[in-house]
Amino acid sequence: MSVEHSVATAESPALTPKAGASLKVHDVTMRFSGVTVLDSVSFEVEPGTVHAIIGPNGAGKSTLFNVLSGIYKPSAGSVLLNDTQLIGLRPDKTVRAGVGRAFQNASMFNSMTVEENLLLGRHHLTKANVLSIGFRLPRASREEQESRDKIRAIADFVGISDLLDRDASSLPYGEAKRVDLTRALATEPTLLLLDEPAAGMHTHEKAEMRDLIVRISRELGVTILLVEHDMGLVMGASDRITVLNFGTVITTDSPEAIRNDPRVIEAYLGHSSARDQVNRTDDTPSDSSSAGDPDHPSHPDTTEEA
């Protein structure tokens, strides 16, 4: 890791740390035809830190990401990236404002090479217009060269330079996820949204992903907002954690505090142990069937409480 780091910074001065943005989510409420998916959600992310959002499926994590990247316009609330109001911006404008996003399913453009996918991340940074690029005017080709250099530097940093010429469609899942993250970095974000970066990865790949997230935060200074189900990764990488359940914020705290918060254990972390308890004391088929429903994982807990 340290070797890779020194190579990246020595050979690519272009890849200099920049100030990550602060994020202030205030009273964001999102309703879909009467159903409240986010209910007055508020939390703050300090510049340059890794902040995780955890919670059971259906807690509103994906909806929150879609609000932050301009896909959904919330019914109420405010989202400030430094001093920029993100609510009301189209998705491509949120990218210009500094929000980079990596996707849960990697979302590679399969008809393109890895390098083209990464160049796409820099689409909004190139100033040449529709025509000049096509006819390869000097300015356009200089800009293109700069873009390619920058992409190589970022690919070196992530450790995927050997994949640049591959067709995106040929990538195994784990590598597609890393290319997706690199593409999000290529947009030069001040806030990076990572949607389940380790989903479907092996233990070894998960550890690499955790190290990569920490390095992006420490060495590039980018603020990272992370949604992830793997608790090892969340606890290992995050500075702060916000717990969501049924669209409301239960708490925002340090990993240690979260680990020991009884409300969190009840809503999320303790779900499986609570279910075990239920199964031990009262092993009815209805409990196990509702426990298996991923959309309502906290039901067994609440029924037990009642």
Place this chain on the structure above:
Amino acid sequence: MELLGFTLNGLSSGAIYALVALGMVIVFKATDVLNFAHPSVLIVGTYIIAMLHTGLGWPFWASAAAGILASAVLGILIERLLIKPFSKRQEMVAAGIMTIGLSIVLDTIMQHQIGARMMSTGDPWGNSTVQVLGASMSVARLTALIVAAVLLLAFYIWLQRSDFGVGMRAAADDPETAALMGVSLNKTSMVAWALAAMLATIGGIFLVSYPSAGLDVTVTSVVFNAIPAAVIGGMDSTTGAVVGGLIVGLTQAYVLGFQSSLTFLGNNFAPAAPYLIMLIVLMIRPAGLFGTKEVSRV
């Protein structure tokens, strides 16, 4: 020799259809709209050129440039004013049906403007012909073949190599992800409509050149050949537009050329032939020869 002549004519008119069909494909890829008003846009653009030439006495190149630019503006206006309200609600099939209405409105206006006239764009090729491999060919059609080949190649390189082209392909593949990469879907959509309209008008210039007599109200039916061309190739394939255009051009040239041996089809079968091919292709490959998505499923 006869066959070679038919083939050359078929290829050259096919190249024009390919330019027009490419416009339909670009629009379909960028905005998911099956634009039935595309042939009408061609007529409007060509009419502007002919009007500037015959009415105001502009030289051909000036009126051609003005007409091509004016059609780009028309394309952008259609996209902004008529298509945008549909794309906001993701009603792209309805938008396609709206373009049928738009096409009727534009055609009616054009019929009124052109009237009984036969208008000329004042193109420099006149009615001169050249011998190509022993077969006679109009200079206008030969130029059409060359211009179309150059434009199609330039477009292909632009789409593959340029930053904007990559953005355009991404927007066609997966609009949501493309937008989250900073690609402005607004801009992509406007550029697509403008580009399509310009290609149509360039095709229009050649379509009304010799051996065609000029721009009159009957040209509409010829322009409509671009629709089977785009459908045969596959609505979302730029390669398909070129192949579809050539298939339509060649089919018509052969049916017309060998009409005397194909008497069981009657004397006016040539205009219907592309649609027959379209039916057969669609029955075997519902997405068209090179297409990936069926129009009905969009």
